[in-house]
Amino acid sequence: MNIFKRLFNVGKAEANSAIDKMEDPIKMTEQGIRDMKGDLTKALEGLAQVKAMLIRSQNDKKQFEAIVKDYQNKAMLILQKVQKNELPAEDGDRLAKEALVKKEENQAQVNRTIMEVEKFSQSTSQLERNVSSLRVNISKWENELKTLKARVKVANATKNLNKQMAGIDSSSTVNMLEKMKEKVEEEEALAGAYGDIANEAKSVDDEIDKVLDTTSLSANNDLEALKRQMGLS
Amino acid sequence: MGIFNFFKKKETERHFDPTNITVRDLGKGYIFEYNTENWTVTAVFEYDWGGNYFTREFTIQNGEIIKYLHLEDDGGLTVTLSDKIKIRKLGEEVTDFIYEKQKPPKKIIFEGIKYFLDEKAPGYTKEIDQETWAELVSYDYIDEDEEKVLSIEQYSDESFEASVGQIIPESSIYNILPKEEN
Numbered sequence: 536m537n538i539f540k541r542l543f544n545v546g547k548a549e550a551n552s553a554i555d556k557m558e559d560p561i562k563m564t565e566q567g568i569r570d571m572k573g574d575l576t577k578a579l580e581g582l583a584q585v586k587a588m589l590i591r592s593q594n595d596k597k598q599f600e601a602i603v604k605d606y607q608n609k610a611m612l613i614l615q616k617v618q619k620n621e622l623p624a625e626d627g628d629r630l631a632k633e634a635l636v637k638k639e640e641n642q643a644q645v646n647r648t649i650m651e652v653e654k655f656s657q658s659t660s661q662l663e664r665n666v667s668s669l670r671v672n673i674s675k676w677e678n679e680l681k682t683l684k685a686r687v688k689v690a691n692a693t694k695n696l697n698k699q700m701a702g703i704d705s706s707s708t709v710n711m712l713e714k715m716k717e718k719v720e721e722e723e724a725l726a727g728a729y730g731d732i733a734n735e736a737k738s739v740d741d742e743i744d745k746v747l748d749t750t751s752l753s754a755n756n757d758l759e760a761l762k763r764q765m766g767l768s
Numbered sequence: 769m770g771i772f773n774f775f776k777k778k779e780t781e782r783h784f785d786p787t788n789i790t791v792r793d794l795g796k797g798y799i800f801e802y803n804t805e806n807w808t809v810t811a812v813f814e815y816d817w818g819g820n821y822f823t824r825e826f827t828i829q830n831g832e833i834i835k836y837l838h839l840e841d842d843g844g845l846t847v848t849l850s851d852k853i854k855i856r857k858l859g860e861e862v863t864d865f866i867y868e869k870q871k872p873p874k875k876i877i878f879e880g881i882k883y884f885l886d887e888k889a890p891g892y893t894k895e896i897d898q899e900t901w902a903e904l905v906s907y908d909y910i911d912e913d914e915e916k917v918l919s920i921e922q923y924s925d926e927s928f929e930a931s932v933g934q935i936i937p938e939s940s941i942y943n944i945l946p947k948e949e950n
Contacts, residue, residue, distance in 0.1 A: 572785070572786050572787065575786040575787065576786040576946065579786055579789070579945050579946055580945075580946055580947065580948040582945055583797075583798070583799050583945035583946060583947055583948070584948065586799050586806065586945060587797075587799060587808065589806075590799070590806050590808065593831075594831050594832075597831065670787055673787055674787070
Protein backbone atom coordinates (compact mmCIF):
# COMPACT_ATOMS: atom_id res chain seq x y z
CA MET A 536 0.00 0.00 0.00
CA ASN A 537 1.53 3.30 -0.99
CA ILE A 538 1.94 6.17 1.39
CA PHE A 539 -0.82 8.28 -0.16
CA LYS A 540 -3.36 5.52 0.22
CA ARG A 541 -2.24 4.98 3.79
CA LEU A 542 -2.45 8.66 4.53
CA PHE A 543 -5.85 8.86 2.90
CA ASN A 544 -7.09 5.93 4.96
CA VAL A 545 -5.78 7.49 8.14
CA GLY A 546 -7.60 10.71 7.31
CA LYS A 547 -10.75 8.82 6.40
CA ALA A 548 -10.69 6.80 9.59
CA GLU A 549 -10.24 9.94 11.61
CA ALA A 550 -13.16 11.62 9.85
CA ASN A 551 -15.38 8.57 10.28
CA SER A 552 -14.55 8.40 13.94
CA ALA A 553 -15.54 12.04 14.36
CA ILE A 554 -18.78 11.51 12.39
CA ASP A 555 -19.58 8.36 14.41
CA LYS A 556 -19.36 10.39 17.56
CA MET A 557 -21.75 12.91 16.08
CA GLU A 558 -24.11 10.28 14.62
CA ASP A 559 -24.91 8.59 17.88
CA PRO A 560 -27.38 11.24 19.02
CA ILE A 561 -28.94 11.23 15.53
CA LYS A 562 -29.51 7.50 15.63
CA MET A 563 -30.80 7.75 19.16
CA THR A 564 -33.22 10.51 18.18
CA GLU A 565 -34.38 8.56 15.12
CA GLN A 566 -35.03 5.52 17.28
CA GLY A 567 -36.78 7.70 19.84
CA ILE A 568 -39.08 9.07 17.14
CA ARG A 569 -39.81 5.56 15.84
CA ASP A 570 -40.67 4.47 19.40
CA MET A 571 -42.89 7.48 19.91
CA LYS A 572 -44.68 6.83 16.62
CA GLY A 573 -45.29 3.27 17.78
CA ASP A 574 -46.72 4.61 21.02
CA LEU A 575 -48.84 7.07 19.06
CA THR A 576 -50.22 4.28 16.86
CA LYS A 577 -51.18 2.32 19.97
CA ALA A 578 -52.76 5.42 21.51
CA LEU A 579 -54.75 6.01 18.30
CA GLU A 580 -55.91 2.39 18.30
CA GLY A 581 -56.94 2.73 21.95
CA LEU A 582 -58.75 5.94 21.14
CA ALA A 583 -60.51 4.20 18.23
CA GLN A 584 -61.68 1.44 20.58
CA VAL A 585 -63.06 3.87 23.14
CA LYS A 586 -64.61 6.00 20.41
CA ALA A 587 -66.25 2.89 18.93
CA MET A 588 -67.77 2.19 22.37
CA LEU A 589 -68.88 5.81 22.62
CA ILE A 590 -70.53 5.59 19.18
CA ARG A 591 -72.26 2.33 20.14
CA SER A 592 -73.52 3.84 23.39
CA GLN A 593 -74.78 6.92 21.55
CA ASN A 594 -76.59 4.69 19.04
CA ASP A 595 -78.03 2.54 21.84
CA LYS A 596 -79.20 5.67 23.63
CA LYS A 597 -81.00 6.89 20.49
CA GLN A 598 -82.64 3.50 20.01
CA PHE A 599 -83.79 3.21 23.64
CA GLU A 600 -85.07 6.78 23.55
CA ALA A 601 -87.09 5.91 20.45
CA ILE A 602 -88.51 2.84 22.21
CA VAL A 603 -89.39 4.91 25.30
CA LYS A 604 -91.18 7.39 23.07
CA ASP A 605 -92.96 4.57 21.27
CA TYR A 606 -94.28 3.00 24.53
CA GLN A 607 -95.35 6.43 25.72
CA ASN A 608 -97.33 6.92 22.49
CA LYS A 609 -98.79 3.44 22.75
CA ALA A 610 -99.94 4.06 26.32
CA MET A 611 -101.55 7.32 25.22
CA LEU A 612 -103.26 5.68 22.22
CA ILE A 613 -104.63 2.94 24.46
CA LEU A 614 -106.06 5.51 26.85
CA GLN A 615 -107.52 7.43 23.93
CA LYS A 616 -109.21 4.22 22.72
CA VAL A 617 -110.64 3.74 26.19
CA GLN A 618 -111.84 7.32 26.12
CA LYS A 619 -113.50 6.68 22.77
CA ASN A 620 -115.03 3.50 24.14
CA GLU A 621 -113.12 1.46 21.62
CA LEU A 622 -111.54 -0.55 24.40
CA PRO A 623 -112.83 -1.66 27.80
CA ALA A 624 -111.39 0.50 30.57
CA GLU A 625 -110.05 -2.49 32.45
CA ASP A 626 -108.12 -3.80 29.42
CA GLY A 627 -107.06 -0.30 28.53
CA ASP A 628 -105.64 0.39 31.96
CA ARG A 629 -103.86 -2.97 32.05
CA LEU A 630 -102.31 -2.52 28.58
CA ALA A 631 -101.45 1.11 29.20
CA LYS A 632 -99.80 0.09 32.47
CA GLU A 633 -97.86 -2.66 30.67
CA ALA A 634 -96.74 -0.12 28.09
CA LEU A 635 -95.62 2.26 30.83
CA VAL A 636 -93.71 -0.56 32.56
CA LYS A 637 -91.96 -1.28 29.26
CA LYS A 638 -91.34 2.42 28.87
CA GLU A 639 -89.70 2.55 32.31
CA GLU A 640 -87.56 -0.51 31.55
CA ASN A 641 -86.29 1.19 28.43
CA GLN A 642 -85.92 4.49 30.26
CA ALA A 643 -83.56 2.63 32.60
CA GLN A 644 -81.57 1.58 29.54
CA VAL A 645 -81.54 5.19 28.37
CA ASN A 646 -80.19 6.26 31.78
CA ARG A 647 -77.55 3.51 31.61
CA THR A 648 -76.46 4.56 28.13
CA ILE A 649 -76.35 8.22 29.20
CA MET A 650 -73.86 7.24 31.91
CA GLU A 651 -71.90 5.17 29.41
CA VAL A 652 -71.81 8.03 26.93
CA GLU A 653 -70.57 10.32 29.68
CA LYS A 654 -67.89 7.83 30.76
CA PHE A 655 -66.68 7.09 27.23
CA SER A 656 -66.75 10.80 26.36
CA GLN A 657 -64.41 11.48 29.27
CA SER A 658 -62.11 8.62 28.25
CA THR A 659 -62.14 9.84 24.66
CA SER A 660 -61.21 13.36 25.75
CA GLN A 661 -58.41 12.05 27.95
CA LEU A 662 -57.01 9.88 25.16
CA GLU A 663 -57.31 12.74 22.67
CA ARG A 664 -55.22 14.88 25.02
CA ASN A 665 -52.60 12.11 25.23
CA VAL A 666 -52.56 11.75 21.46
CA SER A 667 -52.22 15.49 21.03
CA SER A 668 -49.35 15.58 23.54
CA LEU A 669 -47.56 12.73 21.77
CA ARG A 670 -47.99 14.47 18.42
CA VAL A 671 -46.47 17.66 19.82
CA ASN A 672 -43.50 15.73 21.24
CA ILE A 673 -42.93 13.83 17.99
CA SER A 674 -43.06 17.07 16.05
CA LYS A 675 -40.57 18.62 18.50
CA TRP A 676 -38.21 15.65 18.20
CA GLU A 677 -38.42 15.63 14.43
CA ASN A 678 -37.49 19.30 14.35
CA GLU A 679 -34.62 18.70 16.75
CA LEU A 680 -33.41 15.85 14.56
CA LYS A 681 -33.42 18.08 11.49
CA THR A 682 -31.40 20.68 13.41
CA LEU A 683 -29.00 18.05 14.70
CA LYS A 684 -28.36 16.66 11.23
CA ALA A 685 -27.72 20.15 9.89
CA ARG A 686 -25.32 20.85 12.77
CA VAL A 687 -23.38 17.65 12.05
CA LYS A 688 -22.99 18.68 8.42
CA VAL A 689 -21.80 22.14 9.35
CA ALA A 690 -19.45 20.77 12.04
CA ASN A 691 -17.86 18.31 9.64
CA ALA A 692 -17.46 20.86 6.90
CA THR A 693 -15.97 23.39 9.35
CA LYS A 694 -13.63 20.81 10.83
CA ASN A 695 -12.29 19.78 7.42
CA LEU A 696 -11.88 23.38 6.34
CA ASN A 697 -10.02 24.30 9.54
CA LYS A 698 -7.74 21.31 9.18
CA GLN A 699 -6.87 22.31 5.65
CA MET A 700 -6.27 25.90 6.66
CA ALA A 701 -4.07 24.82 9.54
CA GLY A 702 -2.18 22.56 7.14
CA ILE A 703 -2.38 19.65 9.49
CA ASP A 704 -4.72 17.51 7.55
CA SER A 705 -2.64 14.60 6.30
CA SER A 706 -5.13 13.98 3.55
CA SER A 707 -5.34 17.60 2.38
CA THR A 708 -4.50 18.42 -1.20
CA VAL A 709 -1.78 20.88 -0.26
CA ASN A 710 -0.08 18.37 1.97
CA MET A 711 -0.34 15.69 -0.67
CA LEU A 712 1.17 18.03 -3.27
CA GLU A 713 4.04 18.89 -0.93
CA LYS A 714 4.71 15.24 -0.34
CA MET A 715 4.50 14.55 -4.05
CA LYS A 716 6.98 17.37 -4.71
CA GLU A 717 9.40 15.87 -2.20
CA LYS A 718 8.95 12.49 -3.79
CA VAL A 719 9.63 13.90 -7.27
CA GLU A 720 12.71 15.70 -6.01
CA GLU A 721 13.93 12.47 -4.46
CA GLU A 722 13.30 10.62 -7.71
CA GLU A 723 15.08 13.32 -9.73
CA ALA A 724 18.09 13.24 -7.40
CA LEU A 725 18.19 9.49 -7.64
CA ALA A 726 17.93 9.63 -11.42
CA GLY A 727 20.82 12.17 -11.50
CA ALA A 728 22.94 9.93 -9.34
CA TYR A 729 22.26 6.95 -11.59
CA GLY A 730 23.13 9.17 -14.59
CA ASP A 731 26.48 10.15 -13.05
CA ILE A 732 27.27 6.55 -12.28
CA ALA A 733 26.30 5.61 -15.82
CA ASN A 734 28.55 8.35 -17.29
CA GLU A 735 31.41 7.31 -15.09
CA ALA A 736 31.11 3.71 -16.17
CA LYS A 737 31.01 4.78 -19.82
CA SER A 738 34.35 6.74 -19.52
CA VAL A 739 36.19 3.71 -18.19
CA ASP A 740 34.88 1.67 -21.09
CA ASP A 741 35.91 4.34 -23.52
CA GLU A 742 39.44 4.34 -22.16
CA ILE A 743 39.63 0.57 -22.44
CA ASP A 744 38.21 0.78 -25.98
CA LYS A 745 40.69 3.51 -26.78
CA VAL A 746 43.56 1.39 -25.65
CA LEU A 747 42.29 -1.59 -27.55
CA ASP A 748 41.06 0.32 -30.62
CA THR A 749 43.05 -0.27 -33.86
CA THR A 750 40.98 1.93 -36.11
CA SER A 751 43.17 5.01 -35.59
CA LEU A 752 46.41 3.09 -36.23
CA SER A 753 45.04 1.63 -39.45
CA ALA A 754 43.98 5.06 -40.63
CA ASN A 755 47.46 6.47 -39.98
CA ASN A 756 48.98 3.69 -42.05
CA ASP A 757 46.52 4.34 -44.88
CA LEU A 758 47.37 8.04 -44.80
CA GLU A 759 51.12 7.40 -45.05
CA ALA A 760 50.53 5.04 -47.98
CA LEU A 761 48.46 7.64 -49.84
CA LYS A 762 51.07 10.33 -49.32
CA ARG A 763 53.73 8.02 -50.66
CA GLN A 764 51.61 7.24 -53.69
CA MET A 765 51.24 10.91 -54.42
CA GLY A 766 54.92 11.63 -53.86
CA LEU A 767 54.30 13.89 -50.98
CA SER A 768 56.30 12.11 -48.36
CA MET B 769 -63.99 4.77 -14.33
CA GLY B 770 -60.76 6.67 -14.12
CA ILE B 771 -57.43 5.07 -14.46
CA PHE B 772 -55.10 4.74 -11.54
CA ASN B 773 -52.80 2.32 -9.88
CA PHE B 774 -52.65 3.60 -6.35
CA PHE B 775 -54.21 0.48 -4.86
CA LYS B 776 -52.59 -2.05 -7.16
CA LYS B 777 -50.29 -3.37 -4.47
CA LYS B 778 -51.77 -5.89 -2.10
CA GLU B 779 -51.33 -4.47 1.33
CA THR B 780 -50.18 -7.02 3.85
CA GLU B 781 -49.13 -4.51 6.46
CA ARG B 782 -50.09 -1.03 7.45
CA HIS B 783 -47.83 1.74 6.37
CA PHE B 784 -49.46 4.92 7.63
CA ASP B 785 -47.68 7.68 9.45
CA PRO B 786 -49.55 7.93 12.78
CA THR B 787 -48.91 11.68 12.84
CA ASN B 788 -50.75 12.05 9.55
CA ILE B 789 -53.28 9.34 8.70
CA THR B 790 -55.06 10.22 5.48
CA VAL B 791 -58.13 9.00 3.65
CA ARG B 792 -55.80 6.83 1.56
CA ASP B 793 -54.96 4.83 4.69
CA LEU B 794 -58.57 3.94 5.55
CA GLY B 795 -59.34 0.32 6.38
CA LYS B 796 -62.14 -1.77 7.80
CA GLY B 797 -63.01 -0.74 11.35
CA TYR B 798 -61.43 2.68 11.04
CA ILE B 799 -63.28 5.64 12.50
CA PHE B 800 -63.20 9.13 11.06
CA GLU B 801 -65.08 12.39 11.21
CA TYR B 802 -67.01 13.93 8.36
CA ASN B 803 -69.31 16.91 8.81
CA THR B 804 -68.54 16.84 12.56
CA GLU B 805 -70.00 13.35 12.84
CA ASN B 806 -68.31 10.03 13.53
CA TRP B 807 -68.34 7.41 10.78
CA THR B 808 -67.12 3.84 10.92
CA VAL B 809 -65.80 1.88 7.95
CA THR B 810 -67.80 -1.35 7.93
CA ALA B 811 -66.59 -2.87 4.64
CA VAL B 812 -63.96 -2.29 1.99
CA PHE B 813 -64.46 -3.17 -1.67
CA GLU B 814 -61.81 -3.32 -4.33
CA TYR B 815 -62.46 -2.67 -8.01
CA ASP B 816 -60.12 -4.05 -10.66
CA TRP B 817 -60.41 -2.22 -13.97
CA GLY B 818 -57.62 -4.16 -15.70
CA GLY B 819 -54.10 -3.06 -16.53
CA ASN B 820 -53.24 -2.92 -12.84
CA TYR B 821 -55.72 -0.13 -12.22
CA PHE B 822 -57.75 -0.34 -9.06
CA THR B 823 -60.18 1.80 -7.13
CA ARG B 824 -61.50 1.30 -3.65
CA GLU B 825 -64.86 1.82 -2.03
CA PHE B 826 -65.65 1.95 1.67
CA THR B 827 -69.03 1.25 3.17
CA ILE B 828 -69.35 3.73 6.01
CA GLN B 829 -71.92 3.95 8.75
CA ASN B 830 -73.10 6.63 11.12
CA GLY B 831 -75.80 5.17 13.34
CA GLU B 832 -78.40 3.86 10.94
CA ILE B 833 -77.14 5.89 7.99
CA ILE B 834 -75.02 4.02 5.46
CA LYS B 835 -73.04 5.74 2.75
CA TYR B 836 -70.29 4.84 0.30
CA LEU B 837 -66.92 6.52 0.04
CA HIS B 838 -65.15 5.93 -3.25
CA LEU B 839 -61.47 6.72 -3.82
CA GLU B 840 -59.99 7.09 -7.26
CA ASP B 841 -56.45 8.27 -8.00
CA ASP B 842 -56.20 9.47 -11.55
CA GLY B 843 -53.17 11.67 -11.05
CA GLY B 844 -54.97 13.37 -8.18
CA LEU B 845 -57.20 11.76 -5.62
CA THR B 846 -60.94 12.02 -6.22
CA VAL B 847 -63.15 11.24 -3.24
CA THR B 848 -66.85 10.72 -3.78
CA LEU B 849 -69.49 10.20 -1.13
CA SER B 850 -72.62 8.43 -2.37
CA ASP B 851 -75.92 6.90 -1.37
CA LYS B 852 -77.25 3.76 -2.99
CA ILE B 853 -80.59 4.31 -4.70
CA LYS B 854 -83.10 1.97 -6.25
CA ILE B 855 -82.67 1.90 -10.01
CA ARG B 856 -86.39 2.65 -10.43
CA LYS B 857 -85.83 5.97 -8.67
CA LEU B 858 -84.07 7.12 -11.82
CA GLY B 859 -87.47 7.21 -13.50
CA GLU B 860 -89.46 5.16 -15.95
CA GLU B 861 -87.69 6.59 -18.97
CA VAL B 862 -84.28 5.51 -17.71
CA THR B 863 -85.36 2.06 -16.53
CA ASP B 864 -87.22 1.39 -19.78
CA PHE B 865 -84.14 2.40 -21.73
CA ILE B 866 -81.95 0.13 -19.59
CA TYR B 867 -84.22 -2.91 -19.97
CA GLU B 868 -84.68 -2.38 -23.69
CA LYS B 869 -81.07 -1.63 -24.57
CA GLN B 870 -79.36 -3.52 -21.74
CA LYS B 871 -77.40 -0.40 -21.00
CA PRO B 872 -78.14 3.01 -19.50
CA PRO B 873 -78.67 6.17 -21.57
CA LYS B 874 -76.03 8.83 -22.17
CA LYS B 875 -77.92 11.46 -20.19
CA ILE B 876 -79.97 11.11 -17.02
CA ILE B 877 -82.01 13.72 -15.24
CA PHE B 878 -82.39 12.86 -11.56
CA GLU B 879 -83.97 15.14 -8.97
CA GLY B 880 -83.71 18.07 -11.36
CA ILE B 881 -80.00 17.61 -12.09
CA LYS B 882 -78.78 16.59 -15.52
CA TYR B 883 -76.01 14.02 -15.46
CA PHE B 884 -73.84 13.23 -18.47
CA LEU B 885 -72.19 9.87 -19.12
CA ASP B 886 -68.52 10.41 -18.33
CA GLU B 887 -67.08 6.95 -18.57
CA LYS B 888 -68.04 3.35 -19.20
CA ALA B 889 -65.68 0.78 -17.73
CA PRO B 890 -65.81 -3.02 -17.50
CA GLY B 891 -64.15 -4.54 -14.46
CA TYR B 892 -64.35 -6.78 -11.44
CA THR B 893 -65.15 -6.15 -7.81
CA LYS B 894 -64.95 -7.99 -4.51
CA GLU B 895 -64.95 -7.31 -0.83
CA ILE B 896 -61.31 -6.97 0.11
CA ASP B 897 -61.15 -9.98 2.43
CA GLN B 898 -63.14 -12.24 0.09
CA GLU B 899 -61.88 -14.40 -2.75
CA THR B 900 -64.64 -14.26 -5.36
CA TRP B 901 -64.71 -11.46 -7.90
CA ALA B 902 -67.93 -10.28 -9.53
CA GLU B 903 -67.89 -8.99 -13.08
CA LEU B 904 -69.47 -5.63 -13.73
CA VAL B 905 -69.72 -2.73 -16.11
CA SER B 906 -69.72 0.69 -14.50
CA TYR B 907 -71.39 3.71 -16.09
CA ASP B 908 -70.24 6.92 -14.42
CA TYR B 909 -72.12 10.17 -14.86
CA ILE B 910 -71.23 13.66 -13.77
CA ASP B 911 -73.20 16.91 -13.72
CA GLU B 912 -72.34 20.03 -15.65
CA ASP B 913 -70.49 21.59 -12.70
CA GLU B 914 -68.52 18.36 -12.12
CA GLU B 915 -69.57 18.29 -8.49
CA LYS B 916 -72.31 15.69 -8.39
CA VAL B 917 -71.94 12.14 -9.58
CA LEU B 918 -74.26 9.31 -10.47
CA SER B 919 -73.18 5.76 -11.07
CA ILE B 920 -74.91 2.70 -12.49
CA GLU B 921 -73.28 -0.68 -12.12
CA GLN B 922 -74.44 -3.55 -14.28
CA TYR B 923 -73.74 -7.03 -12.88
CA SER B 924 -75.66 -9.12 -15.39
CA ASP B 925 -78.18 -8.58 -18.17
CA GLU B 926 -80.87 -7.62 -15.72
CA SER B 927 -79.02 -6.69 -12.54
CA PHE B 928 -78.33 -3.01 -12.07
CA GLU B 929 -77.34 -0.96 -9.04
CA ALA B 930 -77.31 2.81 -8.82
CA SER B 931 -75.80 5.40 -6.54
CA VAL B 932 -75.84 9.16 -6.43
CA GLY B 933 -73.46 11.44 -4.60
CA GLN B 934 -70.96 14.24 -4.74
CA ILE B 935 -67.25 14.85 -4.99
CA ILE B 936 -65.88 15.92 -1.62
CA PRO B 937 -62.49 17.36 -0.67
CA GLU B 938 -60.01 14.87 0.77
CA SER B 939 -59.58 17.15 3.77
CA SER B 940 -63.25 16.77 4.73
CA ILE B 941 -62.37 13.30 6.04
CA TYR B 942 -60.41 14.00 9.23
CA ASN B 943 -59.52 12.68 12.69
CA ILE B 944 -58.96 9.23 11.20
CA LEU B 945 -58.40 6.56 13.83
CA PRO B 946 -57.01 3.14 12.93
CA LYS B 947 -58.41 -0.16 14.09
CA GLU B 948 -56.04 -2.34 16.06
CA GLU B 949 -54.56 -5.11 13.92
CA ASN B 950 -55.58 -8.62 14.84
